Amino acid sequence: MFHALVHGLVPGAPPVDVTYADVDVTNTAAEKGAYDLVKVSYAALPWLLDQYELLPCGGALGRGCGPLVLTRDARTDLSGATVAIPGERTTAYLLMRQWAEAQPPRRVEVVPFHEIMPGVAAGRYDAGLVIHEARFTYQRYGLTALADLGEWWEAETGLPIPLGAILARRGAVDPAAAAEWIRASVRHAWAHPDASRDYVLAHAQEMEPDVVDQHIALYVNEFTEELGSEGHKAVDALLRSPAL
Template structure:
């Protein structure tokens, strides 16, 4: 049976899933891939439309009835958090009453920003505007918004737009909790063979590391006009030990994020055992 799957065209996802997508993993089920921004995959998951997906960790509370979290293939780490960018503002107070662009209302980046802003922006921001992640830096540069919350390779390129980093959500989270920052999760429908899907995902990660050049053409094809050097830095940052296995620290990070967010009424509370890994 061919499974339906969705992940982003970003280099970390295409690097990780190249082997599985191209039938290079023995005994892995064939997959029919849809490439979509994570804000789109979050919506697909809420509607239960596909079998396996990359989604925001922040979206999990809305989908865990139908989907299970897989313990590999996702994006967590240290030094890789979303950034708050502006044209010159240097303190959180400067965001009070301002317009901030974010990459999705159910994105982990926005959830982290809400947790951070509640304690660092007196009176709160004025307006949140959702934009595709690749449109945020141009919008800040052109004065269409006062600040932007950016993800992915933007941390390597924002200075080209004349922007400054007002706050690093990863630095804040890590200093506050001591835990890695959870960004993107791999989920699969609970009705499927979850151990087999976990094994296929982990094998695809390990194949990518063992054969880094095998996926290069595929990665660059979907990275569009991204500088190959930036794509390499993107992969090096977001594909790490937590991609192979969430492990105790990764699981603790996800639990801490969603528990804290639920305590502040930003997400629904997690049912007991909802994050139990297959």
């Protein structure tokens, strides 16, 4: 999505200085106004919209792409469990709280994303809440999907699931211009799918090209270019969650 923008291939866009960080880090940094453009969890928006404006493109929203609750045993719910999560203000954790309302875990622990599946496999946690490319690789760790929270959300709402949002800091970036830079970058990626491969692989959590290709095909979709009315309905539904 951002290869062309980062590499100066979007006409009229300014140079950008990029920081790569775990989603829990960007959610927290955005609350401090650390970045002019930032990717965060949709569930973090209530704490951020006083400083930032939501852009209608560039984020992660779709169907069949939700977070998974993983275990290594045959448990049927999270009652009494210790669960590793990627962040307290992530969409994943918000959905897990809603889904597990009747059988809440005993304890949750915020863990860097790349440490969750190894931690569950090693027995440090009873369950783990994972996102993104983990849905393609969790079987390698001997883990089982207790719940697909995307499927649960879609069954409950009929809407796509809003995961990651792109925000522009008020007074620092023209949001309309920023949206056009990002759309142009996404369109460049679609027009030149091989151009960004080395850049993507350099920053991927899972390095196998087939996993990367599956990840991109699932998460870079029509909502990436434009949220549209259905995307905005999904965001509104998430932000009305009683668990927020």
